[in-house]
Amino acid sequence: MTQWTYVILAYAVGIGGTLALLLFSRSALRRAEKQFDEIKRK
Amino acid sequence: MKSLEARFPAWQQGGARGNLYSAYMHGFANPTRFLSIARPLTPVLLVSGLLLVGIALYTGLFSTPADRLMGETVRILYIHVPAAWLGMAGWTSIAIASLIELVWRHPLAGIAARASALPGAFFAAICLITGSIWGKPTWGTWWVWDARLTSMLVLFFLYLGYIALADASQREAAAGRTGMSRVAAIFGMVGAINVPIINRSVVWFNSIHQPASITAGKSSIDGVFLWPLSLAVLGFSFIFGAVVLMRMRTLLAHIRIEARMRRMAMA
Numbered sequence: 001m002t003q004w005t006y007v008i009l010a011y012a013v014g015i016g017g018t019l020a021l022l023l024f025s026r027s028a029l030r031r032a033e034k035q036f037d038e039i040k041r042k
Numbered sequence: 043m044k045s046l047e048a049r050f051p052a053w054q055q056g057g058a059r060g061n062l063y064s065a066y067m068h069g070f071a072n073p074t075r076f077l078s079i080a081r082p083l084t085p086v087l088l089v090s091g092l093l094l095v096g097i098a099l100y101t102g103l104f105s106t107p108a109d110r111l112m113g114e115t116v117r118i119l120y121i122h123v124p125a126a127w128l129g130m131a132g133w134t135s136i137a138i139a140s141l142i143e144l145v146w147r148h149p150l151a152g153i154a155a156r157a158s159a160l161p162g163a164f165f166a167a168i169c170l171i172t173g174s175i176w177g178k179p180t181w182g183t184w185w186v187w188d189a190r191l192t193s194m195l196v197l198f199f200l201y202l203g204y205i206a207l208a209d210a211s212q213r214e215a216a217a218g219r220t221g222m223s224r225v226a227a228i229f230g231m232v233g234a235i236n237v238p239i240i241n242r243s244v245v246w247f248n249s250i251h252q253p254a255s256i257t258a259g260k261s262s263i264d265g266v267f268l269w270p271l272s273l274a275v276l277g278f279s280f281i282f283g284a285v286v287l288m289r290m291r292t293l294l295a296h297i298r299i300e301a302r303m304r305r306m307a308m309a
Contacts, residue, residue, distance in 0.1 A: 003113050006175050006178065007114055007117045010118040010176065013175070014168055015099070018168075025160075032292045040302065
């Protein structure tokens with residue numbers, strides 16, 4: 001493996017992981033707030 | 043089942059609790075006030091964080107030169123260092139929030155501590171993985187049981203333990219028992235002992251890991267690497283802040299759902 005392979009691997013883990021964390025946190029928030037709004041309307 | 047008012051008295055009392063300092067502290071415990079700040083702050087932190095990280099990583103990949111000794115792999119610095127910083131900062135936040143929760147019984151402090159755990163664990167894991175990727179071409183091995191690497195791995199396991207304990211405390215609180223919350227807070231404070239150990243491990247032990255490049259007021263990193271690194275640290279910190287706010291809002295929404303359902307069941 002060349003040095004660039006290690007660099008690309010590290011960036012893929014870092015960037016991909018951060019985006020996954022953001023998407024997970026955002027979808028959990030939206031789900032919880034939607035559930036709260038539905039209960040509030042009842 | 044214990045009422046929401048009993049678990050979070052300051053929410054009902056509007057912050058007035060005995061003395062002026064306590065009232066000041068608990069004034070911020072009002073969820074409506076917190077949400078009015080957190081809702082607009084979340085996208086600001088997120089967008090500015092993504093922008094700063096984008097600039098830093100682009101510069102790190104395409105504009106900065108290769109290092110004399112490490113070659114191209116030095117570019118891993120812009121992911122690895124912010125992740126290490128946030129892994130340790132995450133636990134420091136848990137410890138401070140836990141202290142505030144225990145001493146001042148500030149209800150949002152417990153939520154802030156719990157909200158910091160997942161992103162903290164995530165960045166500790168990213169630090170370990172990118173460190174391992176960097177170790178292979180630099181040291182010739184993916185992993186060594188070195189003091190710095192091992193203490194960081196211990197931090198990751200502490201995060202897993204804290205997350206399990208905090209989840210258990212939430213279930214206990216829902217059942218009207220609050221003791222577990224204190225256990226999680228005490229664990230959060232005791233676990234903080236590992237943060238200075240990680241920081242000083244390269245000084246106290248013979249380590250394959252390089253010593254600290256940035257200390258108070260001094261840096262051994264050349265300016266050409268330092269400014270994109272500073273941008274990356276700042277940008278990832280903003281993203282961390284945005285995730286903590288999102289998770290705090292999620293936890294608050296769950297607490298409010300629980301309170302509503304309880305009120306509906308009693309009606």
